[in-house]
Amino acid sequence: MSTPGRGLHGRVLDSLGPAITAGDYPGGSVLRTDELAQRFEVSRSVMREAVRVLESMHLVESRRRVGVTVLPKSAWNVYDPQVIRWRLAGTDRPRQLRSLTVLRSAIEPVAAGLAAQHATAEQCAELTECALGMVANSRGHKLEGYLVHDVAFHRVILTASGNEMFARLGDVVAEVLAGRTHHEVMFEDPDPAAVTLHVQVAEAVRGGDAARAEQLTREITEGALQELDILAP
Amino acid sequence: MSTPGRGLHGRVLDSLGPAITAGDYPGGSVLRTDELAQRFEVSRSVMREAVRVLESMHLVESRRRVGVTVLPKSAWNVYDPQVIRWRLAGTDRPRQLRSLTVLRSAIEPVAAGLAAQHATAEQCAELTECALGMVANSRGHKLEGYLVHDVAFHRVILTASGNEMFARLGDVVAEVLAGRTHHEVMFEDPDPAAVTLHVQVAEAVRGGDAARAEQLTREITEGALQELDILAP
DNA sequence: GTGACAAATAAGTCTGACTTTTTGTGAGCG
DNA sequence: CGCTCACAAAAAGTCAGACTTATTTGTCAC
Numbered sequence: 001m002s003t004p005g006r007g008l009h010g011r012v013l014d015s016l017g018p019a020i021t022a023g024d025y026p027g028g029s030v031l032r033t034d035e036l037a038q039r040f041e042v043s044r045s046v047m048r049e050a051v052r053v054l055e056s057m058h059l060v061e062s063r064r065r066v067g068v069t070v071l072p073k074s075a076w077n078v079y080d081p082q083v084i085r086w087r088l089a090g091t092d093r094p095r096q097l098r099s100l101t102v103l104r105s106a107i108e109p110v111a112a113g114l115a116a117q118h119a120t121a122e123q124c125a126e127l128t129e130c131a132l133g134m135v136a137n138s139r140g141h142k143l144e145g146y147l148v149h150d151v152a153f154h155r156v157i158l159t160a161s162g163n164e165m166f167a168r169l170g171d172v173v174a175e176v177l178a179g180r181t182h183h184e185v186m187f188e189d190p191d192p193a194a195v196t197l198h199v200q201v202a203e204a205v206r207g208g209d210a211a212r213a214e215q216l217t218r219e220i221t222e223g224a225l226q227e228l229d230i231l232a233p
Numbered sequence: 234m235s236t237p238g239r240g241l242h243g244r245v246l247d248s249l250g251p252a253i254t255a256g257d258y259p260g261g262s263v264l265r266t267d268e269l270a271q272r273f274e275v276s277r278s279v280m281r282e283a284v285r286v287l288e289s290m291h292l293v294e295s296r297r298r299v300g301v302t303v304l305p306k307s308a309w310n311v312y313d314p315q316v317i318r319w320r321l322a323g324t325d326r327p328r329q330l331r332s333l334t335v336l337r338s339a340i341e342p343v344a345a346g347l348a349a350q351h352a353t354a355e356q357c358a359e360l361t362e363c364a365l366g367m368v369a370n371s372r373g374h375k376l377e378g379y380l381v382h383d384v385a386f387h388r389v390i391l392t393a394s395g396n397e398m399f400a401r402l403g404d405v406v407a408e409v410l411a412g413r414t415h416h417e418v419m420f421e422d423p424d425p426a427a428v429t430l431h432v433q434v435a436e437a438v439r440g441g442d443a444a445r446a447e448q449l450t451r452e453i454t455e456g457a458l459q460e461l462d463i464l465a466p
Numbered sequence: 467g468t469g470a471c472a473a474a475t476a477a478g479t480c481t482g483a484c485t486t487t488t489t490g491t492g493a494g495c496g
Numbered sequence: 497c498g499c500t501c502a503c504a505a506a507a508a509g510t511c512a513g514a515c516t517t518a519t520t521t522g523t524c525a526c
Contacts, residue, residue, distance in 0.1 A: 079312035
């Protein structure tokens with residue numbers, strides 16, 4: 001999925017990033033570059049590069065004479081895809097999943113409305129194809145096939161909205177949907193009502209009915225929120 | 234506001250970051266670390282740190298034997314506050330401002346609804362105070378005073394929503410509102426209707442009326458969108 | 467044309483010496 | 497006792513140079 005450990009500094013990050021986001025080093029903890037370099041058996045240059053990246057994510061702050069200070073959670077760049085992945089992989093997973101689902105519930109309906117106004121013919125076709133794929137995989141424990149089309153569907157909506165910031169949430173949504181299928185309980189086939197809603201959204205977008213696309217998508221995300229409440233009330 | 238040029242690598246970033254986000258180096262352009270180090274008169278170690286940061290923002294990609302490749306806009310981490318600031322400062326400003334305003338229109342109503350459910354008594358008081366401050370500065374060309382309270386108002390809403398990802402958008406909203414007051418045309422006093430809406434949102438949140446808070450905030454952001462359409466249709 | 471091999475190239479890594487800033491501390495003094 | 501100021505220590509910051517490694521590209525034989 002992501003790009004693991006590109007270069008030595010990347011491997012250090014793969015180890016240190018999750019540790020920090022998991023809370024192994026509480027906000028205010030002070031680390032020293034030299035010590036870290038020794039611990040990870042890399043040179044100081046490599047360690048410094050890793051620290052710079054963590055700093056750009058506002059996970060740590062490096063100050064002379066004091067060291068590398070871990071910042072409080074409130075300072076973190078929670079929109080950084082890397083940070084999101086690290087948190088989803090760690091103990092913060094439930095909270096992160098909830099935050100992201102709420103975010104989805106705010107963004108996706110608006111994105112769908114915009115998509116109805118701006119989607120190209122090609123995007124409409126793609127959308128319909130995705131919806132059909134979902135229908136085809138909606139019965140008989142074909143969860144993986146369903147997931148692929150579900151992810152593609154939401155990606156097209158976000159892209160077709162024409163808003164670059166919405167488009168960039170495609171990966172996040174993919175992560176959330178994949179998480180739901182793989183980690184959470186999902187023995188049975190997906191909710192038939194949800195499948196129908198996706199088909200209807202595709203129709204609304206194709207027909208240029210922004211209000212309807214928005215409303216239907218709101219029902220989809222509403223369902224996702226309820227699912228979450230059932231799992232962890 | 235931001236933290237300019239912390240260390241040498243920071244100063245390199247202050248120069249190179251805006252250049253890339255402004256499109257001075259089109260996607261696909263290839264730079265070489267050594268050459269950049271010479272151009273900015275820093276050592277390679279410093280230059281490498283800067284490149285690592287740009288890489289973590291997905292502005293560039295560094296590959297052996299080829300160099301530092303500038304990535305297409307579609308790959309950028311558009312939620313990185315630093316990237317947002319760079320783009321707001323450059324030629325991409327109008328597009329960025331529009332994207333952010335659309336984002337606001339999706340997020341803030343939902344945030345207001347959640348705030349109505351979760352806001353503490355203290356946050357409600359703060360909110361009312363902000364609204365009153367807006368009223369007090371709404372007439373007689375007190376734009377700066379108005380702005381301060383406006384920013385504070387939206388910050389409280391986003392924080393009170395209880396969603397960490399919403400809360401993190403406080404800075405972004407502040408940037409957008411400040412931009413509207415400082416850069417765009419805003420000779421006259423703010424729209425009285427908008428002021429009234431803010432007061433009513435404060436009331437709705439205090440009263441725990443989520444639906445009303447959401448709807449009223451939707452009207453506020455709707456107004457912001459229309460403002461944008463008038464300026465650049 | 468194709469496939470393997472060699473050379474060129476630029477990033478990646480390591481090391482050691484040096485600089486700069488910040489902080490703590492303690493001496494001196496009111 | 498408390499204050500200031502100067503000095504020393506600590507850790508990040510910077511630099512330069514040598515070396516390694518992966519990747520591309522070009523070439524040459526088949």
